[in-house]
Amino acid sequence: MLAKDAGVPSSDDIVSKNLILIVCLSLAIAVLTVIVWFFANGLITLPTPDQVLVHDRLGNPYVVAPEPVERAVFVTLAALAPIMLVGWFWVCGMGRMNRSAPRRVQLAIDVVLPFVAASFLCLLFWYSDFLDIFFFSTPWMKSHKRELIGVALCLSLIVMVWKKPLPASYGRWTAAGWWMLAAIAIALQILPYRIASVNAVTVSPVWSVHLDAVMYPINQVVHGATLIADLPSQYGFYPEIISPIFKLVGVSVLSVTVFFAILHAMALFAVAAIVIKYVRSRLIALMAFLTILIATSLFMYLNGIVEDIYVQYYPIRFFWPAVALLLFASYSANPGRAKLCALGVVAGLSIFWNIDTGIPVMISIGATLFVKPIIARRAFVQGTLTAALFSVVAVCTVLACFVVMRIKAGGALDLGDVLAYQKIFYMTGFGMIPMPLVPDPWQAVLAIYIAGAVTALSGWARGHDRSVNDVLFCSALLGLGLFTYFQGRSHVFCLVLVAWPAILISAILADQTLRAVSKRTTRLSSAILTLPFLMFFSLGTLTFISASQGLFASSERNLSSLKTAKDATVVDELSFMHSTYRGRNCLILSQRQAIYSAELGIASPMKGPGLVETILQQYLDKLVDRALHDTVECVYLGVKEGTITYIDVGDALLKARFPVISTNPLGTMMLLEPAPGTPDQSFPSGH
Numbered sequence: 103m104l105a106k107d108a109g110v111p112s113s114d115d116i117v118s119k120n121l122i123l124i125v126c127l128s129l130a131i132a133v134l135t136v137i138v139w140f141f142a143n144g145l146i147t148l149p150t151p152d153q154v155l156v157h158d159r160l161g162n163p164y165v166v167a168p169e170p171v172e173r174a175v176f177v178t179l180a181a182l183a184p185i186m187l188v189g190w191f192w193v194c195g196m197g198r199m200n201r202s203a204p205r206r207v208q209l210a211i212d213v214v215l216p217f218v219a220a221s222f223l224c225l226l227f228w229y230s231d232f233l234d235i236f237f238f239s240t241p242w243m244k245s246h247k248r249e250l251i252g253v254a255l256c257l258s259l260i261v262m263v264w265k266k267p268l269p270a271s272y273g274r275w276t277a278a279g280w281w282m283l284a285a286i287a288i289a290l291q292i293l294p295y296r297i298a299s300v301n302a303v304t305v306s307p308v309w310s311v312h313l314d315a316v317m318y319p320i321n322q323v324v325h326g327a328t329l330i331a332d333l334p335s336q337y338g339f340y341p342e343i344i345s346p347i348f349k350l351v352g353v354s355v356l357s358v359t360v361f362f363a364i365l366h367a368m369a370l371f372a373v374a375a376i377v378i379k380y381v382r383s384r385l386i387a388l389m390a391f392l393t394i395l396i397a398t399s400l401f402m403y404l405n406g407i408v409e410d411i412y413v414q415y416y417p418i419r420f421f422w423p424a425v426a427l428l429l430f431a432s433y434s435a436n437p438g439r440a441k442l443c444a445l446g447v448v449a450g451l452s453i454f455w456n457i458d459t460g461i462p463v464m465i466s467i468g469a470t471l472f473v474k475p476i477i478a479r480r481a482f483v484q485g486t487l488t489a490a491l492f493s494v495v496a497v498c499t500v501l502a503c504f505v506v507m508r509i510k511a512g513g514a515l516d517l518g519d520v521l522a523y524q525k526i527f528y529m530t531g532f533g534m535i536p537m538p539l540v541p542d543p544w545q546a547v548l549a550i551y552i553a554g555a556v557t558a559l560s561g562w563a564r565g566h567d568r569s570v571n572d573v574l575f576c577s578a579l580l581g582l583g584l585f586t587y588f589q590g591r592s593h594v595f596c597l598v599l600v601a602w603p604a605i606l607i608s609a610i611l612a613d614q615t616l617r618a619v620s621k622r623t624t625r626l627s628s629a630i631l632t633l634p635f636l637m638f639f640s641l642g643t644l645t646f647i648s649a650s651q652g653l654f655a656s657s658e659r660n661l662s663s664l665k666t667a668k669d670a671t672v673v674d675e676l677s678f679m680h681s682t683y684r685g686r687n688c689l690i691l692s693q694r695q696a697i698y699s700a701e702l703g704i705a706s707p708m709k710g711p712g713l714v715e716t717i718l719q720q721y722l723d724k725l726v727d728r729a730l731h732d733t734v735e736c737v738y739l740g741v742k743e744g745t746i747t748y749i750d751v752g753d754a755l756l757k758a759r760f761p762v763i764s765t766n767p768l769g770t771m772m773l774l775e776p777a778p779g780t781p782d783q784s785f786p787s788g789h
């Protein structure tokens with residue numbers, strides 16, 4: 103059983119003191135939010151798209167939701183809150199909280215405050231659809247919701263009162279068993295639907311909108327194009343890094359999904375290594391990791407989204423943050439200049455790979471290296487030099503990548519396209535969804551990041567030179583940076599996608615709190631704080647276990663059906679193109695543009711983004727103008743629902759320049775070829 107309350111003096115009860123600080127900081131942030139929001143509303147005006155956003159085929163403008171005020175508030179708070187917190191610890195340390203409090207106040211700290219904090223965390227989730235999406239996604243889970251909550255509560259209490267002492271380290275056989283379980287769980291997370299061949303492709307929009315957007319720049323770069331010289335890339339410069347691999351194996355739906363599945367698995371193993379290193383309770387570690395597996399894309403499959411291989415986040419936005427965090431943990435446990443330089447290279451590559459997640463990687467690691475010596479009151483100059491060396495290596499790595507790309511392009515790069523899509527989405531509000539201002543789970547996620555940062559800072563202030571504090575602080579800043587993905591598009595799915603650092607921090611904090619209670623270094627009432635986290639892990643474990651049988655069956659079915667076509671339209675269109683393109687670089691203007699190009703072994707003859715990424719009117723105008731006036735040997739034009747493009751690519755003008763030669767048997771796609779002797783000058787320039 104947990105140790106009984108041994109009357110721990112308030113001056114020694116770090117958990118209680120940290121809880122007070124977290125509550126005070128949360129209140130200060132709430133007040134600061136109101137103040138910043140008030141002034142931002144008066145100073146910032148909404149930007150207008152001014153006709154730059156492409157209209158859909160029916161002429162309807164796409165929905166835009168600019169969020170300049172909301173973003174200004176978030177960025178201001180994200181910058182000021184850590185600075186305020188670090189400043190408080192540097193000026194005051196823990197000394198101000200060592201004074202004895204009146205008995206009634208101490209009673210509130212010991213019992214009431216932990217209970218209120220735990221209840222608040224639970225209520226934020228209880229009245230949202232987050233829990234249903236995360237845990238109760240299947241009909242069976244929904245029909246047994248109360249029973250599962252009851253079982254999860256019992257399991258949580260068992261973990262809280264577990265008699266067996268927590269091990270200081272894992273034995274050889276225990277570690278082998280952990281990694282075997284982790285490997286099986288990761289396989290069950292990936293194999294049911296993360297690997298696919300072209301036979302799995304259907305006319306569902308998810309293939310055209312999601313996978314196509316990732317494959318298009320890969321295919322173009324493999325065939326000789328250079329990003330921001332020939333085309334922009336919505337999700338970063340990852341194609342320039344991985345193109346040598348695909349030049350060897352070829353670009354196809356199968357090769358792309360297998361490659362990204364491998365990266366996904368590697369990132370999950372990195373997270374598993376962090377969990378096993380810093381969560382000493384084997385049971386909490388296992389439950390937390392199974393819960394992380396649900397957050398890292400499995401929840402989509404469990405909610406019936408079986409065709410959407412959403413690699414834009416997992417692994418494109420997940421791989422480098424997970425790997426960098428593991429390398430940072432290794433460096434913190436055993437510092438060395440070589441490791442620090444390697445960490446800088448990884449941070450630089452992560453920025454080049456995807457700037458949205460690369461910047462948080464660099465800032466979180468650099469800030470941790472800089473802040474720790476300040477709070478621990480150690481050599482400030484040494485800490486500054488360490489952070490500076492890391493930053494210099496990271497920046498030099500990014501610059502080296504651009505130099506290589508400039509040499510490869512053989513000409514100037516359009517550096518304005520580096521942040522082209524960030525400007526489109528964040529400045530105009532294209533595809534954005536405002537954040538809910540009512541009580542919502544996103545507030546609990548931010549509270550967890552505050553708790554992780556406070557725990558790390560208090561550990562440094564007390565002179566505890568344990569790498570777990572470094573990892574907690576770095577994870578909190580990293581999670582805050584990754585949170586911007588949800589801040590822009592505030593859909594509950596996006597919140598789940600960015601929640602993995604919060605789950606990791608929760609597992610570490612719950613484990614530390616229960617160990618402190620068992621060692622009688624904090625009061626028994628502090629265990630109440632762990633109950634929401636243990637309930638979350640328990641429900642995640644039950645969800646994973648209940649779905650495991652179906653995941654095994656789905657894995658076998660998915661792998662065995664790679665050669666079985668699912669959609670007659672896709673088969674017919676591919677067969678039609680295979681029999682008619684005759685080795686020409688044809689322009690494909692249909693849904694699944696990149697998928698078809700890759701399977702044919704050709705690239706688009708046009709410079710500029712793919713159809714899915716053509717979300718500015720100027721991009722579309724250039725595409726149509728080039729198609730009408732450049733030397734194009736043939737055009738495949740989608741003409742019916744499921745194949746016709748979402749945007750108007752000037753079908754009438756194209757048919758005038760390129761008469762219809764033939765149509766596929768199902769009548770969904772036409773082959774157009776230029777009429778002999780037709781002068782380009784007879785066609786208007788523009789759209």
